[in-house]
Amino acid sequence: MHKEFVFAGFGGQGVLTAGMVLAYTGAAKDYDVTWIPSYGTEMRGGTANCTVKLSDEEIANPFYKRPDILVAMNKPSLLKFMDSVKKGGSIIVNSTIIHEMPEVEGVDIHMVPVSDIAAGLGNARSANLCALGAAVAVAEDIISIDDAADGISGYFTKIKDNGSNIAVLKAGYAAVKQPSADV
Amino acid sequence: MAMTKKIPDTIKGANTFCPGCGHGVVVRLIAEALEELGHADDAICAVAVGCSCLVNVALGIDKIGCPHGRASACAAGIKRVRPGNLVFSYQGDGDSLSIGLAETVYSAQRNEKFTQIIVNNGVFGMTGGQASPCTLIGQKTTTTVDGRSVNMSGVPLDIMKMFGQIESVAYLARGSVHDAQNILNTKRYIKKAFEAQMAGAGFSCVEILSPCPTNWHMEPVDSMERIAGVVSAYYPIGEIVTGGGLNA
Amino acid sequence: MKQLMKGNHALAEAAIRAGCRFFAGYPITPQSEILEYFSWRMPEAGGSFAQTSSEIEGINQVLGAAAAGQRAITSSSGPGFTLKQEGISYMQSLEVPAVIVDVMRYGIGLGDIFYGQGDYFQATKGGGHGGYLLPVYAPSSVQENADLVALAFDTAEKYRSPVIVLSDAAIGQMCGSVELPEMKEFDIDRFEWALKGRDRHYPQGRTLTDRMYYDFGYDEYDKHERDRYDAMKENEQLWEEVQAEDAEVILVSYGISSRICKEAVKAARAEGLRLGLIRAITVWPFPTKAFQKYNGKASAYMTVEMSQMGQMAEDAFIAAHCQTPVYSMPTGRDVADSEDIIANVKDILAGRKEAF
Numbered sequence A: 001m002h003k004e005f006v007f008a009g010f011g012g013q014g015v016l017t018a019g020m021v022l023a024y025t026g027a028a029k030d031y032d033v034t035w036i037p038s039y040g041t042e043m044r045g046g047t048a049n050c051t052v053k054l055s056d057e058e059i060a061n062p063f064y065k066r067p068d069i070l071v072a073m074n075k076p077s078l079l080k081f082m083d084s085v086k087k088g089g090s091i092i093v094n095s096t097i098i099h100e101m102p103e104v105e106g107v108d109i110h111m112v113p114v115s116d117i118a119a120g121l122g123n124a125r126s127a128n129l130c131a132l133g134a135a136v137a138v139a140e141d142i143i144s145i146d147d148a149a150d151g152i153s154g155y156f157t158k159i160k161d162n163g164s165n166i167a168v169l170k171a172g173y174a175a176v177k178q179p180s181a182d183v
Numbered sequence B: 001m002a003m004t005k006k007i008p009d010t011i012k013g014a015n016t017f018c019p020g021c022g023h024g025v026v027v028r029l030i031a032e033a034l035e036e037l038g039h040a041d042d043a044i045c046a047v048a049v050g051c052s053c054l055v056n057v058a059l060g061i062d063k064i065g066c067p068h069g070r071a072s073a074c075a076a077g078i079k080r081v082r083p084g085n086l087v088f089s090y091q092g093d094g095d096s097l098s099i100g101l102a103e104t105v106y107s108a109q110r111n112e113k114f115t116q117i118i119v120n121n122g123v124f125g126m127t128g129g130q131a132s133p134c135t136l137i138g139q140k141t142t143t144t145v146d147g148r149s150v151n152m153s154g155v156p157l158d159i160m161k162m163f164g165q166i167e168s169v170a171y172l173a174r175g176s177v178h179d180a181q182n183i184l185n186t187k188r189y190i191k192k193a194f195e196a197q198m199a200g201a202g203f204s205c206v207e208i209l210s211p212c213p214t215n216w217h218m219e220p221v222d223s224m225e226r227i228a229g230v231v232s233a234y235y236p237i238g239e240i241v242t243g244g245g246l247n248a
Numbered sequence C: 001m002k003q004l005m006k007g008n009h010a011l012a013e014a015a016i017r018a019g020c021r022f023f024a025g026y027p028i029t030p031q032s033e034i035l036e037y038f039s040w041r042m043p044e045a046g047g048s049f050a051q052t053s054s055e056i057e058g059i060n061q062v063l064g065a066a067a068a069g070q071r072a073i074t075s076s077s078g079p080g081f082t083l084k085q086e087g088i089s090y091m092q093s094l095e096v097p098a099v100i101v102d103v104m105r106y107g108i109g110l111g112d113i114f115y116g117q118g119d120y121f122q123a124t125k126g127g128g129h130g131g132y133l134l135p136v137y138a139p140s141s142v143q144e145n146a147d148l149v150a151l152a153f154d155t156a157e158k159y160r161s162p163v164i165v166l167s168d169a170a171i172g173q174m175c176g177s178v179e180l181p182e183m184k185e186f187d188i189d190r191f192e193w194a195l196k197g198r199d200r201h202y203p204q205g206r207t208l209t210d211r212m213y214y215d216f217g218y219d220e221y222d223k224h225e226r227d228r229y230d231a232m233k234e235n236e237q238l239w240e241e242v243q244a245e246d247a248e249v250i251l252v253s254y255g256i257s258s259r260i261c262k263e264a265v266k267a268a269r270a271e272g273l274r275l276g277l278i279r280a281i282t283v284w285p286f287p288t289k290a291f292q293k294y295n296g297k298a299s300a301y302m303t304v305e306m307s308q309m310g311q312m313a314e315d316a317f318i319a320a321h322c323q324t325p326v327y328s329m330p331t332g333r334d335v336a337d338s339e340d341i342i343a344n345v346k347d348i349l350a351g352r353k354e355a356f
Helices: A015-028 A075-084 A114-120 A124-137 A145-155 A163-177 B023-037 B051-058 B071-081 B093-099 B101-109 B159-164 B180-198 B220-234 C007-017 C032-044 C055-067 C078-094 C120-124 C142-159 C169-173 C218-235 C255-270 C288-294 C312-320 C338-349
Strands: A002-010 A032-037 A047-055 A069-072 A090-094 A108-112 B043-047 B062-065 B086-092 B115-120 B171-176 B204-209 B238-241 C002-006 C022-025 C048-051 C072-076 C098-106 C112-115 C162-168 C175-179 C239-242 C249-253 C275-280 C282-284 C300-305 C326-330
Touching: A002 A015, A002 A075, A002 A124, A015 A032, A015 A047, A015 A124, A015 A145, A015 C002, A015 C175, A032 C169, A047 A075, A069 A075, A069 A124, A075 A090, A090 A114, A090 A124, A108 A124, A108 A163, A114 A124, A114 A163, A124 A145, A124 A163, A145 A163, B023 B051, B023 B086, B023 B115, B023 B180, B043 B051, B043 B071, B051 B062, B051 B086, B062 C055, B071 B086, B071 B093, B071 B101, B071 C022, B071 C048, B071 C055, B086 B093, B086 B180, B093 B101, B093 B115, B101 B115, B101 B159, B101 C055, B115 B180, B159 B171, B159 B204, B159 B238, B171 B180, B171 B220, B180 B204, B204 B220, C002 C007, C007 C032, C007 C098, C007 C142, C007 C162, C007 C169, C007 C175, C022 C032, C022 C055, C032 C048, C048 C055, C055 C072, C055 C078, C055 C098, C072 C078, C078 C098, C078 C120, C078 C162, C098 C142, C098 C169, C112 C169, C120 C162, C120 C282, C142 C162, C142 C169, C142 C175, C142 C218, C162 C169, C162 C255, C169 C255, C239 C255, C239 C288, C249 C255, C249 C312, C249 C338, C255 C275, C255 C300, C255 C338, C275 C288, C288 C312, C300 C312, C300 C338, C312 C326, C326 C338
Parallel strands: A002 A069, A069 A090, A090 A108, B043 B062, B043 B086, B086 B115, B115 B204, B171 B204, C022 C048, C022 C072, C072 C098, C098 C162, C249 C275, C249 C300, C300 C326
Antiparallel strands: A002 A047, A032 A047, A032 C175, B171 B238, C002 C175, C098 C112, C239 C275
16 A cells, blocks of 8 residues: 655645645554655745655655645646646645646546635634645545544644644545535 | 972973973963862863974873864863863964864854963964964064065954953953963963863963964074063953853 | 654754764754754753854864763764864874764755755765775665664764764655664763873873874874774675665665665566665665675666766776676766666666666
8 A cells, every 4th residue: 555645835835734744644553654845946936845655565765756646735736746646546626726627637636625614614724734634535545534633633732622623624524525515 | 498399290291392482381380270270180181283282292181182273162072071071272373263263262152161272472383483363563474474464464363352252251361471470370360261160150261472482583582572572562461351251 | 653753853863862962063954953953952861062153163062072972963964064074084083983964965066955965975985184984874764864873873982983974855854754762871981082081091191182193103003094994894884685686787876866766676676677776874885795796697787876977886886896887877966766767777788878
């Protein structure tokens, strides 16, 4: 079992943190884990991304190559990474700010208004965790939503009550699982 | 009462400095100060490169030979891991104020709690008498053959003035070894610097004006007179900061 | 218990747990997290931390602290690592054990904070003056950042030698799960040679200076140094082999590049291409013993490293002993791609690639 995730967006959208929570969750499940951020001159232009890999075997290459799951929080990130997504993989699109989705052959597209969902739950800053929940919904063979909720509690140890963060995470998960649900 | 000649046990044997050099006197004063303060057994000296490194054969305490200019950094590292030991650097003006000026100033600036001994003879002695930061205006050296000029080399560096601006410094003094009274005063300065260190007060430094008859191309007695005259006129002798630092 | 940590943090924490109680250094990307971590962790562990005015002051404070018997460390990158070289040469002449970390970044001069492996020569060939050598460990994971810094202290003390940990920006910046070593404490007085004040062993005090002067005659000294380096070469080589046994072509790599090589081996094997890997864990001493097993048996070695011209390639060439040809794949500023590696290997087998 091996899964490759890319979280990408503007700096400040929390994509590095969302990836860290996933990596933390994977490490707690005893997977081999790598998390590597976009870095150096790559950072110019205000975009940020990270690659997270979880595996029950040793992970060799920590860099993105053919992600199973892309979380695209803004349009430049979507355009940069969408063609690298593995056939049969998934893209979580932040449909709050990305309204038009180009065709990507052989890839499941999930339009999730993560910023709206987080704001609607009174926790606008945690749109990244909403996106993480959506990503978990298409990666349940390696990580469950309950694992991810435990991951949030374990990672954000300085926050006393992670209830609101977990609610946003689960709303993102539900938005993929029940796309017809009114959110 | 008969006079007895006592050599401190901490002097290993005959030193190898040039005739008339002031280093031998300074080493003797350090040895006496360490013994009188009861610190000869726990003292550690960070030894500079240049004529200073000849203390390796003169001083019978723990010593480390440091890279050019870095003795104060080494001393700081030693003192940080052995705060109970008396730690001092032994450096010339070329070493401490030229290649090692950053390490010197930042040891004081960061309030490293060791004692810096700077023997100022105004030349690079070991390398054959080139100009140092403390070469006086008009002084001829192998790299200022017509005499040091302000236009070419600026004015001589006064480390006591630089240190004096750092409010956390515990003790600063400038001594000299050109006559008996100044030798006694210098020993007192060294002891006070060591005492400030062992009290944990902060950084301390004693700069000592010292003759280099070999590279000044002067007789030893004339060298002493040069210090009494022109050198101490530019570099005034005395205590600059007492009772400073954390205990102030 | 495993935990998720950033490579630079894992290295710093592992150093503390290995009993290191002194750090002095200066900020430079991509190693600054090491400095930042030590700034609070070192005092917490009862040690001393100094942010110095330069890397030169940093390494010399480490020289003093290590000479006084403390386990001491400094870290830097790029031009800062160059400034450490004077002190490293002195450490080797005084035979003072300490650990120096280089989190390699790309390029000469200022270069860039991006990933790089261009300091290989500087680290492994005696980067300071005079022609010394010293053990150099090259971690390729967050776990090895922790394991090898702890081992580096043991090796340093075993030989009374400075030891370099040659990490890189990718390993330093990435996060991974890591099992940290147990916490150790050391008696600062455990070495007879270390500065502590004169005693019955040294009634006239220690003179810890270039060992050529007082501890050896000039004639004895060269032999003494040769013997030390020979012992390190004989005893300290470390490497990992991945499916090298039956490999037609064996990749040779280290650090971040070696991880891509592992991916390439797996992918090549999946398409029936017998590819293997020798991953150097010590880049000095270079793992020549691994080569001795395959020289004349494998059809080719190919080095993969992030430099412009290939640096490790020279060591592989020497280790191959003209029995197996060596090819070089230097990737410069780019991290290698496993598909490119396989394409290069196919070029070798088809006679389309020029040997190093």
